[in-house]
Amino acid sequence: MTNKEMMMDMKSLSRKSLSKQVIDEIINLLVTEKLKPGDKIPTELELMEICNVSRPVIREALTSLEVLGIVNRGTRNGTFFSDKIGSQPFAMMLALSAGDVRSIIEIRIALELGLVTLAAEKITEQELEKLWGTIEEMKSLPTDDSSKVDKQFHKIIAHSAQNPLFEGIIDPLQNFHDKVLDEIPLEDRELEKTVKYHIDIYHALKKRDPIEAYTSMYRHLDFVRNKALKNIE
Incomplete structure (x- = not known):
């Protein structure tokens, strides 16, 4: 690695660290009850001054x-805290852990492995058709x-597990994971x-085989994890 490449990596790490600090400051406005769900947060210029960072x-x-x-x-009215934050505690936890990409990826793996085994028991023929449709589209x-x-492929599997609590967790996790995938060329x-x-x-889901479904999903997510961490760490 050249000196120029090392300097670029260091600059990227520094910016990610600063971004995490800004996230912590914004979340702290909620934690300390200075603002509440639905309230407008400070403007970009105000946040630049408060946090002493660039735009x-x-x-x-x-x-x-x-x-x-x-x-x-x-x-045009600015940026507001979502008025649904109170019903999304997992999203808040992810926001506070935004700098720990490896841990977030590992949480996704753990959740999706559980989901796919349940899906092997519960998935319907209609959902299997939708799943195959995403493969053809891909x-x-x-x-x-x-x-x-x-993302659609994994959402169908999450929905087929027929557990709304899982869906409430997997949605913000997948949204954050999309941002991680954007880092992969x-x-x-x-x-x-x-x-x-x-x-x-x-095929594992179609056979209603939870063990094969677990193994196949792990291979897929491990492949994604290695690609993502290679380009982030």
Whole structure:
């Protein structure tokens, strides 16, 4: 690795660390009850002054919070805390752990392995058809960017477990995981392998075999974990 590459890595690590600090400051406004769900948070300029960081760092922090459903952006009136935060404690926990990417990936693996074994018992024929539909769609993608279709594949499995508590946890986790996947260059995503992993999971679910479903899902998520951490750590 050249000196220039090392400097770029150090700069990236520094920015991620600063972004995490900004997230902590914003969440602290809720924890200390200075603001409540639905309230408007300080503007980007105000946050820059409060946290003594640059605008890109502020925007990175706000993007992470938006992905997790903690804040709502995109209006001319500013950025607001979601009024549904009280019903999303897991999203809050993820926000506070935003800098610990490895742990978040491992939580997703643990949850999805449990979900897929339940899905093997409960998935319907209609859900299996939808699952195969995502595989066919993934095969026809013009690029290796399969993140949206991949997310739909996993959402169908989560829904088929027929447990609303799991769905409330997996949604913010998948949203954050999408942001992690964005860090993987397209040329490293290996769409053909992803399709094969999905086909293996599908066949295990179709056979109603929880052990095979568990094994196939683990292989898939371990593949994703290695790709993600290679480009982040």
